[in-house]
Every structure is written in structure tokens, then in C-alpha cells.
Amino acid sequence: MLTRRPRRAARTPRLLAGLLLALTMGIAPAQASAAGGLGADDPLSCSDIIVIGGGGFGIGTDISYFACGVGSTAPGSACTFEPVTLIPLGFGLGGLLPGMPLPFLDTYLWFLATCPNNGQALLALPFGLSIVDGVIVSPWMLVEDLLQALTLPKPSVRFNPEINTATGVATLVNLPTWWWVENWAPELRVAAWGPVWVELTAGPLYSEWKPGNGRPAVRCDGPGISWQPDLDDDDPRACTYTYPRSSASSATDRYTATVTVTYGLSWEGSGGLSGTLPLVQTSSSVPIGVAERQALVISTRE
Numbered sequence: 001m002l003t004r005r006p007r008r009a010a011r012t013p014r015l016l017a018g019l020l021l022a023l024t025m026g027i028a029p030a031q032a033s034a035a036g037g038l039g040a041d042d043p044l045s046c047s048d049i050i051v052i053g054g055g056g057f058g059i060g061t062d063i064s065y066f067a068c069g070v071g072s073t074a075p076g077s078a079c080t081f082e083p084v085t086l087i088p089l090g091f092g093l094g095g096l097l098p099g100m101p102l103p104f105l106d107t108y109l110w111f112l113a114t115c116p117n118n119g120q121a122l123l124a125l126p127f128g129l130s131i132v133d134g135v136i137v138s139p140w141m142l143v144e145d146l147l148q149a150l151t152l153p154k155p156s157v158r159f160n161p162e163i164n165t166a167t168g169v170a171t172l173v174n175l176p177t178w179w180w181v182e183n184w185a186p187e188l189r190v191a192a193w194g195p196v197w198v199e200l201t202a203g204p205l206y207s208e209w210k211p212g213n214g215r216p217a218v219r220c221d222g223p224g225i226s227w228q229p230d231l232d233d234d235d236p237r238a239c240t241y242t243y244p245r246s247s248a249s250s251a252t253d254r255y256t257a258t259v260t261v262t263y264g265l266s267w268e269g270s271g272g273l274s275g276t277l278p279l280v281q282t283s284s285s286v287p288i289g290v291a292e293r294q295a296l297v298i299s300t301r302e
Helices: 012-025 139-149
Strands: 050-054 080-084 108-114 120-126 130-132 135-137 157-160 163-165 168-172 176-181 187-193 196-210 218-220 239-242 255-269 274-291
Antiparallel strands (some): 196 255
16 A cells, blocks of 8 residues: 655745746746746656645645645645636735736646635646645655655576586686576556556666676677577677686585666656656676586586
């Protein structure tokens, strides 16, 4: 279940001041630096909502009165919210009078909140936010919840040569060891609440083989491919690592290699919103021995 505590809009007074300044000057909020509006990489949140009190409502710009965020509660969740495009009676915006069109209808959704105490307020929500069952919600809030629950699969890894020895599966010294990730695929997560929705995509970008012998990891721009007799070791799709020495000197006669897959995260949601997020990684350990070829009287490739 999605849960979230109510958030207080620390930036709302600054946004309101910028909006009123923009109204007075006849420019859009995004053009008024004082508005502190959204940047291209600034996800919509509770702090981007503008609340304008009127008719003795007395809450001013205090968004914490209203429930904002999935699962949050506040006194304002009992209010009714009516979409409006004209300035209601009892409100004035920068010299605009009741009955006149509300400003910036191409970037904001306006709602008239009427609460049990008969107080009223105007709420301006940037496109992408909505009010569902008395709670303000944005796609970014759903993205945050998806991120908290996101678990990516560990790489399922194969390698070749893959030779059975007395101490377990091994590869061969001085021969390119091919590795490949079998579960290389994008992961999709979706969430919706009322008309607000998001799709979060985690796409694998590259893999790395850390050989476990103290040498640096080798990066491969892809999942690799399984070894085939008709493929060359320099095939551009292949992910390979060549062990220069056997693992006989290690305490267990084996190394513990690590394969790490790096994912890129992106999301898109209602209101035409989208964005990218920091890379994430997931890893698997691969126990592997490295045997000398002359000690084996078997085929070197299977």
C-alpha cells in the first residue's frame, strides 16, 4: 500500500509572491524569477502548489492545511474542490476582479476549495497534479513510492569455458572467458491514483565482470552473448575476460567473480511529465575456478 506523510510547502509563500508579481506585470510565472517556478529537472511536489485565501478563510498560503501526498491526511481533505476558470467572488488577484478569467490556464489547474467551516481558498496546481478524494497528488509522488519498493533482479550469469573439476566449475587460464547475462531485460513498474499515473522503467545499460583475482573490473556495453564454436573471441557482442594465472594459489582454489549490471531509470506520467533518475546497480557473485589447460584431458570448450 502506498503511504506518505503530509508535507509542508516551505516554498509556497515565495511562489505566491512571484505569482502576484507576475500577475501585476502581465507575465507568466515561469518568466518571473521571483516565482521560484519549476526547473526542467525539478519534479512537481506539494511545495509547488499555490494557495490563495479569500472570503475570511484565513489560511493564507499554508498548504499544510490540505492533504498533499499519497496516503496523507489533513483537515482540508474534507473540503470539496471545484475546478474553476473564472475568479470567484471574494477573491482578487493582482488587480484582476471576480468574474474575470483566472491567469495562466495553459500551465495551471485552478480549484475552488470549500471547506466545512464555509471558508474558501483558491488552489493553483501545475499541470500534472490533481486532487483525488480530497488529496493532492502528482506523478512524482507515485514515482517516489515506486522507487522505495523497486527491487531489480540479480544478474543470472553464465560463462564459458565451464569445466567441472574436483573443486567445482572452472574456466581455463590464458583463454578468453566469455560471460553473459541471461535475464537482460527492462523492468517496468506502474502506479496510478485516480487520473494520476506513472510508468517507471529501469533499462539495463552495461555489465561489469570483476574477476575476483585482484584485477580491475572489465566493462561490457551489453549483456554479452553465449559462446558458440563459429564465433570469434573478438566478436563485438562478446563480453570476455582472460585470467593470466590459475586459481590454485587461492585458499579455496577458486575466485569469487562479481557481475554487476547498471540500469538507467526514467519515468513518464500524466500531464505530459517525464524525467530521468540516478543510475542503479544490481550484482551477483560467481564462484569460479581457473584451471591450467595441460592438467585437463578434456575439451576446452563445451
